[in-house]
Amino acid sequence: MPAASPSAQSLSPGPVLPVHVAIIMDGNGRWAKQRGLPRIEGHRRGVETVRAITHAMRELGIRYLTLYAFSVENWNRPPDEVRALMGLLEYFLKRETRNLVKDRVRLLAIGRTQELPAVVRTQLEAAIQATAKFTDHTLVLALNYGARTEVVDAARAYAAAVAAGREKLNDGSWATFSRYLYTADIPDPDLIIRTSGETRVSNFLLLQGAYAEFIFSPVLWPDFTKTEFAAACAEFGRRERRYGLTSEQLKPVRAAAATK
Ligand code: IPE
Numbered sequence: 001m002p003a004a005s006p007s008a009q010s011l012s013p014g015p016v017l018p019v020h021v022a023i024i025m026d027g028n029g030r031w032a033k034q035r036g037l038p039r040i041e042g043h044r045r046g047v048e049t050v051r052a053i054t055h056a057m058r059e060l061g062i063r064y065l066t067l068y069a070f071s072v073e074n075w076n077r078p079p080d081e082v083r084a085l086m087g088l089l090e091y092f093l094k095r096e097t098r099n100l101v102k103d104r105v106r107l108l109a110i111g112r113t114q115e116l117p118a119v120v121r122t123q124l125e126a127a128i129q130a131t132a133k134f135t136d137h138t139l140v141l142a143l144n145y146g147a148r149t150e151v152v153d154a155a156r157a158y159a160a161a162v163a164a165g166r167e168k169l170n171d172g173s174w175a176t177f178s179r180y181l182y183t184a185d186i187p188d189p190d191l192i193i194r195t196s197g198e199t200r201v202s203n204f205l206l207l208q209g210a211y212a213e214f215i216f217s218p219v220l221w222p223d224f225t226k227t228e229f230a231a232a233c234a235e236f237g238r239r240e241r242r243y244g245l246t247s248e249q250l251k252p253v254r255a256a257a258a259t260k
């Protein structure tokens with residue numbers, strides 16, 4: 001990994017870093033409305049925040065960053081807004097691929113990406129291919145993503161594998177089934193942040209987030225900064241994740257981890 005830059009030191013989140021941070025980027029529309037601008041202006045500004053937070057991921061040493069960019073439910077928005085969002089996505093992928101390569105960030109996508117417009121798919125596949133060899137940092141875009149859709153897709157693929165004799169039905173453990181989720185090769189999110197003051201999950205990583213810590217920020221996504229991102233990571237470091245155990249049970253586990 002490259003040596004920490006001065007700005008990385010100033011963003012230092014503390015000792016316990018989340019490996020995987022996932023963000024529900026919310027509030028673009030309200031940001032625009034507050035300024036008397038069309039909603040798409042909020043989405044445009046939101047793209048700039050995506051760039052800034054992707055940089056912060058590298059500076060802080062976060063290995064995985066998942067961004068909820070478009071849900072399966074978002075197709076039901078006014079057609080003009082959906083068109084504009086798809087245009088922005090295409091523009092982002094076209095413009096950002098070079099920077100991702102320069103910064104050695106791998107791009108992945110989760111969701112029914114096969115249902116995205118062909119021009120977006122082409123850019124997405126090109127960006128994924130161009131960054132496939134990088135291993136230190138991964139940016140995951142949730143595109144046409146819905147957790148319930150993901151479970152249905154995984155159950156179908158799992159059933160097909162059982163029918164074809166590639167899986168045994170009796171071996172239906174979580175470890176086996178989770179390999180059929182879109183996130184098969186991605187660790188579970190440790191921290192899920194939602195901006196804009198809403199305190200709901202909106203069909204995002206329902207299974208993978210089973211033991212994630214949640215932070216709800218009142219800041220609208222276009223105004224969300226590296227500093228707020230670092231503060232959320234620091235807050236994560238102060239949380240005790242008990243996984244069903246008691247605090248006392250965890251003491252020896254923590255002590256052993258500290259001596260490693
Ligand atoms: C998030 O901002 C972006 C997408 C869901 C695509 P919104 O567009 O949901 O913004 P609000 O919630 O209306 O303010």
Ligand code: IPE
Nearest residue numbers: 024025026068069070071202
């Ligand atoms: C969730 O935000 C989806 C994304 C951030 C892409 P929404 O704005 O669509 O969610 P709801 O409608 O407030 O639940």
Ligand code: MG
Nearest residue numbers: 026027028029
């Ligand atoms: Mg919203």
